[in-house]
Amino acid sequence: MPTISFDGQxxxxxxxxxxxEAAMASDLYIPHLCWHPDFPxxxxxxxxSVKVNGRICSACTFPAAEGQEVVSSSEEVRQLRLRxxxxxxxxxxxxxxxxxxxxxxxxxxxxxxxxMTDNHYPHFFPVRDIDASHPHVLLDRDRCIFCELCxxxxxxxxKNVFELAGRGxxxxxxxxxxxxxxxxxxxxxxxxxAHICPVGAIVVKxxxxxxxxxxxxxxxxxxxxxxxxxxxxxxxxxYEQKED
Amino acid sequence: MSKKxxxxxxxxxxxxxxxxxxxxxxxxxxxxxxEIADFDRSPLSDIKxxxxxxxxxxxxxxxxxxxxxxxxxxxxxxKILVAIGACAINGGIPALRNRCDLGDCLEEAFLxxxxxxxxxxxxxxxxxLLLDKVHPVHEVVKIDYSxxxxxxxxxxxxxxxxxxxxxNAPQLPxxxxxxx
Numbered sequence: 003m004p005t006i007s008f009d010g011q012x013x014x015x016x017x018x019x020x021x022x023e024a025a026m027a028s029d030l031y032i033p034h035l036c037w038h039p040d041f042p043x044x045x046x047x048x049x050x051s052v053k054v055n056g057r058i059c060s061a062c063t064f065p066a067a068e069g070q071e072v073v074s075s076s077e078e079v080r081q082l083r084l085r086x087x088x089x090x091x092x093x094x095x096x097x098x099x100x101x102x103x104x105x106x107x108x109x110x111x112x113x114x115x116x117x118m119t120d121n122h123y124p125h126f127f128p129v130r131d132i133d134a135s136h137p138h139v140l141l142d143r144d145r146c147i148f149c150e151l152c153x154x155x156x157x158x159x160x161k162n163v164f165e166l167a168g169r170g171x172x173x174x175x176x177x178x179x180x181x182x183x184x185x186x187x188x189x190x191x192x193x194x195x196a197h198i199c200p201v202g203a204i205v206v207k208x209x210x211x212x213x214x215x216x217x218x219x220x221x222x223x224x225x226x227x228x229x230x231x232x233x234x235x236x237x238x239x240x241y242e243q244k245e246d
Numbered sequence: 247m248s249k250k251x252x253x254x255x256x257x258x259x260x261x262x263x264x265x266x267x268x269x270x271x272x273x274x275x276x277x278x279x280x281e282i283a284d285f286d287r288s289p290l291s292d293i294k295x296x297x298x299x300x301x302x303x304x305x306x307x308x309x310x311x312x313x314x315x316x317x318x319x320x321x322x323x324x325k326i327l328v329a330i331g332a333c334a335i336n337g338g339i340p341a342l343r344n345r346c347d348l349g350d351c352l353e354e355a356f357l358x359x360x361x362x363x364x365x366x367x368x369x370x371x372x373x374x375l376l377l378d379k380v381h382p383v384h385e386v387v388k389i390d391y392s393x394x395x396x397x398x399x400x401x402x403x404x405x406x407x408x409x410x411x412x413x414n415a416p417q418l419p420x421x422x423x424x425x426x
Contacts, residue, residue, distance in 0.1 A: 091336070098425035099332050099396035100339065105426065114423050120335050120392035124385050127337070127344040215426075224420060 004068040009075050016241070021061035021072055022050050026234050027241070031226035032074050033083055033115065035090075035108055035200055036149035037062040039237035041158065044150045047090070049083050049112065058082070080116060087112050088122040093171075095127065095144035096201075102210030103202030105218025109147060110201075111225035130174065135185030138207050139196050146175050146203040156195035163189045175203070252411055253299040255286040255324060259313040260340045260380055261306025263289070264397045265331040269303075271400035282411065296323035301410055303328050304389075307337040308381045312374035321387040326410060329389045330403070332396040332425065334382065341380040348378045391416055395424045 003014040008025055015024035020043065022032050036047040043062040050061040053073040061074070073079065090096075090109060098104045112118075130143035148166055152175070156163040163184075167176040179187035189196060196206060215221065219228060258266055266289060272279070285291040286299045296302070302324030308314055321327055332338040343351055357365040383389055393406050399422065406416035 095345075097332070097336070097338065097342065100342075101426075110425055113425065114420060117418070117423065119394050119418065119423065120329065120384060120389065121382065122384075125336060125341075125382060127341065127379060129345045222421075 004066075006066050006068070006070040006072055008072045015066040019066050021052060021054065021059070021064050021066050021070070023237060024066040025061065025072075025074070026230075026237050029230050029234055030074075031229050032061045033112060033225070034062060034229075035112060035147060036151065038151055038154075038198070039233050039240060041151065041154040044154070047147065047149055048086050051079065051082055051086075053079060083112075084116045084118055085122065087116055087118055088120075090147050091118075091121045092123045092125045093128070094146065095130070101145065101202045102205055103145070105213070105215065105221055107202055107220075108200035108225060111220040111228070114220065115225045126171075133177070133184045135183040136187070136189060136207075137185065138191035139184060139189060140205050140207055141175070141177070141184050142203055142205070143175055144203075145201045147201055148173055148175070149200060151198045151200060152195045152204055155198040156189070156193065159193045159195055161188055161193065161195070163187045163193075163195055249282075252283040252301065253286045253297070254283050254288070254301045254303065255296050255299045255320060256288040256290065256303040257305065257316055257320060258289065259304065259306035259316060259334070259383070260309035261331060261333045261338070263305070265305035265334075266290075268395075268397035268400055269330075269403050272404045273400070275404055279407070296320060299324045301326050301328065301407070303330050304334050304383055305330050307333045307340055308377065308383060308386050309340055310374040310376050314377075314386060317383055317386055326390045327387065328406065328410070329383050329392040330398060332394065335384070335392050335394055336382050337380045338396065341382075344379045348376060352376075393418075396426050398422075398424070 005012045005014050006024060008030055013024060013028040022034060022037055025032050032050045032052060034047065034050040036044045037050060045060045045063040048060060051058050052061045054064060054070055098110055104110060132143065133141040150166060152164040153166060163178055165176050165178065166173055168174050176182065177184050177187050191206060196204060256266065287293045287296045296319055302320040304317060304320055304327065308317060329335055333340060352367050356362065356367045391406065393402055395402060402418060402422040405418060405422055409416040
């Protein structure tokens with residue numbers, strides 16, 4: 003099998019795999035927020051930026067190729083990811099103390115993983131709409147990071163409930179329903195799209211704060227440990243299904 | 247001859263004093279701290295203005311003109327300035343008003359809100375003027391280190407403080423970094 007060098011370690015990959023897939027298949031973590039093993043890559047969060055033969059590339063979209071030298075865990079790359087994460091924080095309204103996703107949030111866990119203690123940039127404090135019209139699902143756009151995971155998941159659900167509209171700083175998450183409200187859409191609480199959000203933008207109602215502080219997903223394990231434990235098996239399953 | 251004591255100043259701007267409560271939570275370690283440090287301006291000492299200090303600790307964000315003045319005084323007098331807690335770092339709960347117009351906020355709080363008697367927006371010249379938005383402290387002055395948390399735990403505060411007193415940059419381990 004062909005190989006790449008990943009942080010100095012030789013790892014094999016299957017032709018057609020991206021760098022993040024090759025790394026994840028070897029239980030090696032590359033930070034990411036918009037990538038998920040079950041969906042096509044979106045390449046928007048840029049947290050998976052790595053140096054490939056000296057150039058910065060997104061590992062979720064860049065194909066692995068024989069002989070590549072990939073650097074993911076250098077201080078330079080950590081700094082880059084830290085600044086990207088801080089930008090995500092200041093661009094929305096991320097008030098962890100009052101958020102029910104706290105402790106289970108991938109954006110927050112990314113901050114912890116990168117040693118982020120401040121937000122560095124001036125805050126935007128944008129004014130965004132909250133949609134509580136659905137009986138079982140809350141849409142809080144203040145916390146949306148535009149990863150499109152709900153869009154891709156809803157597509158896979160066969161429903162297309164969510165979409166990103168607008169461009170640049172005016173980008174917003176919109177809902178496909180006559181009123182534009184989630185309550186008028188055909189989103190079901192059991193849809194994958196209702197559970198895929200990495201942050202607290204789409205949360206299932208009446209489930210908040212059930213897990214005590216200290217036992218939440220990222221209280222004891224880093225996002226790297228959780229990702230390797232939970233996402234790497236999904237990726238392997240996908241490749242096994244492909245071979246069948 | 248005994249070693250010169252470290253001088254520490256602390257203040258709470260647009261905060262709830264929760265971070266100061268957490269600071270108190272270092273418990274008997276306060277006695278160790280008192281051996282090597284003196285408190286300058288602080289709610290603990292009731293000194294009203296800073297002299298030259300080694301470490302300044304700022305809780306809370308910036309919501310009014312007085313906050314700006316105090317914060318600048320801390321920056322001018324403290325060699326190392328530490329932002330402590332969610333409100334200092336990102337505005338926190340007080341910054342939830344940033345999505346509303348300030349005039350609307352005052353109107354609801356003092357004129358039209360439920361249970362308001364003798365409706366009148368306070369206008370005493372001694373009251374500091376409110377800013378139109380609540381800002382994190384790093385948007386006003388340079389901050390050297392930040393301790394996130396709502397509040398940061400006593401262990402977090404102690405780890406950072408002891409590192410700073412020893413002349414090192416605080417390096418918080420994973421379990422001591424929390425945003426909630």
